[in-house]
Amino acid sequence: MTQLGPAEDDPAEEAEPVKLGRRRDHTRDPDILAAAVDVLAECGYDGMTIDMVASRAKAGKATLYRRWPSKGELVIDAVACMKNGDLNLSQLPDTGTLRGDLIAMIKPHSIEDGEKKLRVIAGLMSLLAHSPELAETARLSVVEPRVTAHRFLLRRAIERGEISPTSDVDNLATVTTAMASMRVLFERKPVNRDFLISLIDGVILPAVGLGAGSGADPGSGSAPEAPPAADPAVTAH
Amino acid sequence: MTQLGPAEDDPAEEAEPVKLGRRRDHTRDPDILAAAVDVLAECGYDGMTIDMVASRAKAGKATLYRRWPSKGELVIDAVACMKNGDLNLSQLPDTGTLRGDLIAMIKPHSIEDGEKKLRVIAGLMSLLAHSPELAETARLSVVEPRVTAHRFLLRRAIERGEISPTSDVDNLATVTTAMASMRVLFERKPVNRDFLISLIDGVILPAVGLGAGSGADPGSGSAPEAPPAADPAVTAH
DNA sequence: TATATACGATACTGTGGAGTTCCGGATCTT
């Protein structure tokens, strides 16, 4: 419904000229939505109270209800405003090799961001079953951008001739996000760099025929940074 | 804490001889726990009320509180009693090939069972962050048996010499469960036979060097049942 | 049959939180 952003005016809402005293500000929206996301990540939907969000945003409870008709609507907006910024296809890494691209996508900020978003989703997962709208919003905000990014990198590797065009792009593009979700939600272990590299070298690359020999070091070592053996176009290092 | 089962007596509880009228029956426990699991799968932890469980089990609310001190304890027992039966390692399929074993694990009952258990976990996922005990119980009941089964099949394929001993067994054993979870919880699509086969032929087998040529049919076709090309020991068909 | 217990049903209490209302102060417009 509502989109975040510093300030964005929907002209349809300004139809009738309001020129009295102060105009409709709703200038607290970003703070409130950010507070809602924080509380959701920590307490989940049912553990979150309107008072928590209000006090964390240093706002009055009435202010929230002036802006959103119910707790549910607020949460929908909060989830929607999590839609990722740092994953637009136009500025994904382009190192010349699939492995280089995948490694380059491992950024501490992105990992931390992803873990928090997963915790938010975990907090309202019981609602997703009964609210298709919220479920779709959550998917579009959290998993879809990451899967799309991976799919883009895989497709480019195919066009480059680096990997086979019969590779199962759709499934492979989802593997990393699925494994990270499993790790955060069920195993409660952090998604660190070593884990992601073990996925790349132990699952993704072998599955597209780029395995080092075949398969890889069963990821537990400290720094399995060594690139695979056979490589059609190694540009870096 | 409490384990399910048709009837199992903890001798420690029978210490003092109770020989009056009727003995401690608790004969309704299985019905109540099953009802709790059902309600959890449909409504989640916060959506579930004690009255729902009681009425679905055709029991009185007081009966539940005679047996469990609180809603939380009941839920812990309900989750614990979901621990799988049909996945003990001693009777996993043994077809002679990894692909045959993986395909043989696709059983409608097992899929349906798994989806329901995932829905239960989804319903109390927001609690897992604050209750390590419940989180571990859930993991042991739902994901651990499946991952262990896959790990067993992969290790056997290594011993058999069918796949490379450097295969990333731990990650690959988790892939199917992780992808199925993603599909059920986020994408809200059913885990059907075609999807699981596309995982086997598009991710697992290629990753261990058993891909058909390399990669497989990007799973959308109706019956991609054709086994891969090179195969060291084909016994079936 | 007499006794004691476990059970189902139902009424009850207490509490936490959603949503509402009101008010004083701050801020912008004119």
Place this chain on the structure above:
DNA sequence: AAGATCCGGAACTCCACAGTATCGTATATA
């Protein structure tokens, strides 16, 4: 300065649900 509106704070109502208590009944022992 005067007017109008938004905000933060705090009090309030209302309700759903956890947990308790009571009672009649069914069932098993003796």
